[in-house]
Amino acid sequence: MFGKRKHTPQIDKDQLEILENAQRRVKQKKRLYLHFVLFLIGSVFLIIANTFLGIGKDITFFGKEWFVFAIIIWFFLLIYHVFNVFVTHKFMGKAWEQKQLEKLVSKQQERIEKLKANLVQEETLKLEREDLAEIQPKPTKKKSELTIIVAAAENNAIGKGNQLIWHLSDDLKRFKALTNAHHIIMGRKTFESFPKPLPNRTHVVITRQADYKVPDGVIVVNNLEDAIDASRNDVQPFIIGGGQIYEQALNLADKIELTRVHHDFEADTFFPEIDHSIWKETQNTFHQKDDNHDFEFSFITYERKL
Structure with a gap:
């Protein structure tokens, strides 16, 4: 067996x-x-x-x-x-055997010639493919689309005392849907505002503190450039705050996913003013206030102009 x-x-x-x-x-x-x-x-x-x-x-x-x-x-x-x-x-007898032998030799010769022809054809095709590969441009790896995601009031307020000023259920659902399975880049204070790391996302925390302690799986860097480099394999990493990180990222980002809360608030942290000569609005969805939402708001998408 x-x-x-x-x-x-x-x-x-x-x-x-x-x-x-x-x-x-x-x-x-x-x-x-x-x-x-x-x-x-x-x-x-x-x-x-x-x-x-x-x-x-x-x-x-x-x-x-x-x-x-x-x-x-x-x-x-x-x-x-x-x-x-x-x-x-x-x-x-021998004559018959000789005839059979000649027949065998002839068949073997035909097979050899056929194998040679196939080999030449394969080599020709291989060379043609190599020449074609040299002529055709090599596919380039898709560039990451760095995206800012933020909820800001009409006066660009985004937080006070390292906390959100409002609670909008649909905004939280949208944040979760967009950032799920992606890298989220944030400052130290924003990271510390979470009770624990958000599930199914890779956290990249920017801090100047040496030996900053974080849970397993969280990436710690010293500046925004290193944070973007740490997220290079993600097709769409997200910048999620706070104010200083947003200000630095605004010059580097490709897209802004903004939840505009239609109200003014007192705050100590603000989102930078959006320059409409640089950014174009590509989508805008308005939501009225209801039992689950105390304020009117809009989901607005901006893309950097070419």
Whole structure:
């Protein structure tokens, strides 16, 4: 069960025919030799049985003892056997073998030529593909789209005492949906405003403090450039605050996802003014206040002008 599998050789049909024919001739010759030995022993036995033992001594055909006809019949059978082995062998002998050999050589030559042709074709296709690859521009890795996400009042207020000033359920849901499975870049104070790291996001914290302690999985850097570099494998890392980080990122970001709360608030942290000569508004969805939202607000998307 666990032994090595026996290799079964693949034999060409013509080669198999030659082999089977040779085996048949060997068997025929062996039978002929046995026939000849039996003929001699049988002939001697018949002569002794009739002459010395008197078996069938009175039986004659055409004036001859019966064993003479038995020996003649057996002899003719022997002659037929010899003919079958040696005379027939001439028709399938060396000339036939040579013909079969030539046929095999011819087939092998055809196969070799076909293999050569296929090899040349494959090499040609390979060279053509290499030439085409050199001509065609290599695909470039998609650039990360650095996105600022922020909720700001009409007077650009975003927080007070390191806390949000309002609670908008749909805004929190939007923040979660957009940042899920992405890197979120923030300052130390913003990170400390969370009870614990947000699930399914990679936190990148910017701080000047040496040996700043963070939970496993949180990345600590010293400046915004290093934070962006740490997020280079993310197609859309997000800047989530606070005020100083937003101000630095505004010159580097590609997109702004803004929740504009239509009210003015007292605050100690503000979002920078958006320069509409640099940013174009591409989407705006207004939400009225309701039982779950104390203020009217809009979801606005800005993209940097080319």
